[in-house]
Amino acid sequence: MTAVSAGLVSMPGIRSLPKAEVHVHLEGAIELADLLEAAAHTGVALPGPAATLFDTSTHEPSARPSGATPLSAFLRFLDWEGSLFSTPQQLARLAYRFAARQSASGISYTDVIVNPAHWASWRRRPAAFLDALGAGFADAAADGLCAVGICASILRTASSAEAEELVTTLLGERPQGLVGVSVDGDERVSGRTAPRFADAFGLARRGGLRRTVHAGESSGPEGVWDALTLLHAERIDHGVRAVEDPRLVDRLAADGVPVGVCPTSNIALGLYARLDEHPVDALARDGVTVTVNTDDPAALGTRIETEWLLCAQAFGWDDGRVVGLARDSFRASFAPDGVREEGLEALARRADAMGAGERER
Numbered sequence: 001m002t003a004v005s006a007g008l009v010s011m012p013g014i015r016s017l018p019k020a021e022v023h024v025h026l027e028g029a030i031e032l033a034d035l036l037e038a039a040a041h042t043g044v045a046l047p048g049p050a051a052t053l054f055d056t057s058t059h060e061p062s063a064r065p066s067g068a069t070p071l072s073a074f075l076r077f078l079d080w081e082g083s084l085f086s087t088p089q090q091l092a093r094l095a096y097r098f099a100a101r102q103s104a105s106g107i108s109y110t111d112v113i114v115n116p117a118h119w120a121s122w123r124r125r126p127a128a129f130l131d132a133l134g135a136g137f138a139d140a141a142a143d144g145l146c147a148v149g150i151c152a153s154i155l156r157t158a159s160s161a162e163a164e165e166l167v168t169t170l171l172g173e174r175p176q177g178l179v180g181v182s183v184d185g186d187e188r189v190s191g192r193t194a195p196r197f198a199d200a201f202g203l204a205r206r207g208g209l210r211r212t213v214h215a216g217e218s219s220g221p222e223g224v225w226d227a228l229t230l231l232h233a234e235r236i237d238h239g240v241r242a243v244e245d246p247r248l249v250d251r252l253a254a255d256g257v258p259v260g261v262c263p264t265s266n267i268a269l270g271l272y273a274r275l276d277e278h279p280v281d282a283l284a285r286d287g288v289t290v291t292v293n294t295d296d297p298a299a300l301g302t303r304i305e306t307e308w309l310l311c312a313q314a315f316g317w318d319d320g321r322v323v324g325l326a327r328d329s330f331r332a333s334f335a336p337d338g339v340r341e342e343g344l345e346a347l348a349r350r351a352d353a354m355g356a357g358e359r360e361r
């Protein structure tokens, strides 16, 4: 199928544009059919009705402690998901299917966030866990599908000793496909966490791992400052609440620290009521390198081409801006140099073919 006649700012146009995704969780990308199949296979009960499994508000009351935030309820659902997968073969299959879906959206490189804490059978064997996923990603890449780098994530509620142990293990065993470390989870529940993870992130940095941190989602600008100054984050996942502090916006722009924005996720979790209230465009206009991503695509019912098209429509992004977004997605990624350069070249060829090359900005 050709996308030429539809124009670039359209679903097929955006899909056909070579791009990277830098903020997506494997746990939030597992398709409903795969979850139902795995639950039936292992005999694990569903937490809610099959047809509305991704809507945690329809789950059993026992899965909804009072005072839970939508994010903490969602994170508990990810624990349930992770409990379904116990063999390396299952993990490799999940990884392969993830890479294939990324390819179907025109994504040629992905930094995927994976948090071993969500996977009950694996949380004490994080290197074997990531290695099994890495095998599936390697098979996918060998078949010409999306290349995937793994960012191993530390849950916000972990202790500093647990965080250091995870990083030390990963540096010792170097599972295939590992490119970096991350922090995710709910800062409203855990409170300020960056001081607790500074040593683990220092180890990761010295060991050559890249660093991305969720901040400015369940925390305000102070969480982003902490991620920059204490964790030496090279990229901020979400980062949208940085917009509340002009000095911080200037700092992100001046240092070229990209943000991995996920508009639908922010709206689903109640940060903004509507897309036209979302700061993604304001941040970009203030010079911050912005990428647009899915976060948890299966659970949120979205895809990267949907996120880009919604933003283009809400903020009047033209062909040139969309090509610029694709260019920044590769530049913000932790892809190996060769993969990034190849992606940028493929993007330039596609943009030229669409007549959007010279107008890129």
Ligand code: ADE
Pocket (backbone or CB within 6 Å): 025, 028, 071, 184, 185, 186, 214, 217, 265, 295, 296
């Ligand atoms: N893990 C999966 N999705 C997340 C989100 N939106 N925020 C923090 N941790 C997450």
Ligand code: ZN
Pocket (backbone or CB within 6 Å): 023, 024, 025, 184, 214, 237, 295
């Ligand atoms: Zn996220």
